[in-house]
Amino acid sequence: MNNRILIIQTAFLGDALLTLPLIQYVKTINKKNIIDVVCIPSTKEIFKASSSVNSVFVLEKRGKHKSLKSFLSFAKELKKNSYTKIISPHRSFRTSLLVWFLNVKEAVGFDKSSMSFIYSKKITHNWSDHEVLRNLKLADFSGSDWRIKPDISIPENTKEKIKRLITENNLDKFIMIAPGSVWNTKAYPIELYRIVVEYFIGKDFKVVLTGGKNEFEICGLLGKDFNDKVINFSGKLSIIESIEFMKYSKILICNDSAPTHMGMAADISVLTVYCSTVPSFGFYPYNEKSRYLSYDELKCKPCGIHGKQSCPINTFECAYKLTPGTIIDTAVKMIS
Structure with a gap:
């Protein structure tokens, strides 16, 4: 079965880089998984350079998507992609609101996310874990070899x-x-x-x-x-x-x-x-x-x-x- 999965990461550059191992792992679970990413303008370059990412959608939360109307319009366009699953390493209110508007049956996030009740599956956010491992657990990772390098394709x-x-x-x-x-x-x-x-x-x-x-x-x-x-x-x-x-x-x-x-x-x-x-x-x-x-x-x-x-x-x-x-x-x- 081909799943179309949306990863939401609208935090800064470091967080974006540490989300790549999650994306790579989700791709290895099923090579046919189609993975899209929602990110901010400054991290678009990172996700576009990942061979595991299908499409990148830029949320300009301080720009053209700042108003509720434009934010809803952004969500409406995303909804057309008929995602089967959402995984959100980002824990902000705005991210949870986007998850809510998309109304995907399977939505995975952290128990410490804003409005965590929106997520159908909540994963414990453990500060004792490395961020890479925390993110991997959103995809049911349970192994010991979590040290996956962020993979960037260099032209x-x-x-x-x-x-x-x-x-x-x-x-x-x-x-x-x-x-x-x-x-x-x-x-x-x-x-x-x-x-x-x-x-x-x-x-x-x-x-x-x-x-x-x-x-x-x-x-x-x-x-x-x-x-x-x-x-x-x-x-x-x-x-x-x-x-x-x-x-x-x-x-x-x-x-x-x-x-x-x-x-x-x-x-x-x-x-x-x-x-x-x-x-x-x-x-x-x-x-x-x-x-x-x-x-x-x-x-x-x-x-x-x-x-x-x-x-x-x-x-x-x-x-x-x-x-x-x-x-x-x-x-x-x-x-x-």
Whole structure:
């Protein structure tokens, strides 16, 4: 039987990447499953690059689908696809409302979802699980080998572009650092990252800085005065191009943010630095070659699930107690 399944994930980039293993698993259950995805504009590129996805429908919840009328019109168009099943890793009110409007007989979501009564099948959302495993359980996964890599199809012209950029910038030996985050308390301080940069430059590495367009300025501050030893690619590459670029790096050092999960898609060594959040939330790098660092001897940590725009007690000790030396020592061991 051919099932047409809708996956709803309208959260940020990191969440989108960690939804890919679920989609891939659903496809392996039955190769004939037709899987569509509802996502936001900024993550469309990710789902379109998955060979397991049939169609991608973009919900512009802050744009043209913001009003109830336009939202209902979006749902009406989706309903024409006659889905046999909905799986929703996203737990928001808007997502549950969309599930309700679509009125599909089998709808699977988490017990902690907004309006969870709408779902015909509710799965326990367990914070002790990794996000990949939590999502896989929505498809009745019960095995132990949950560490499925997000699979991204890279076009040949993209591969050639990245090879050309690496040659043009003489990147024979380099590391990558992604210093940005949507939440300020998840971002390791720039002055401490600079110490890490200084060390690797002293060891004849070049440093490539990566991030979105809104992180170009912070990457500029990190790379200031290092001349051509530090190259700022923030905002200059697409998500897919950035993932391909990562494959040539000796290591990616980043915060608890989307680049961690991009590194999993690239299947490289990732060192994730935790400040106000903790690995036990389930968003740590999970391939064998990766590691994470977190200073946990603080009563105030974690101060929130997503981080905050500023430290609630104005100390930011969760970052400053984690020394650049610790990051350098760990990174060197990982590279060697």
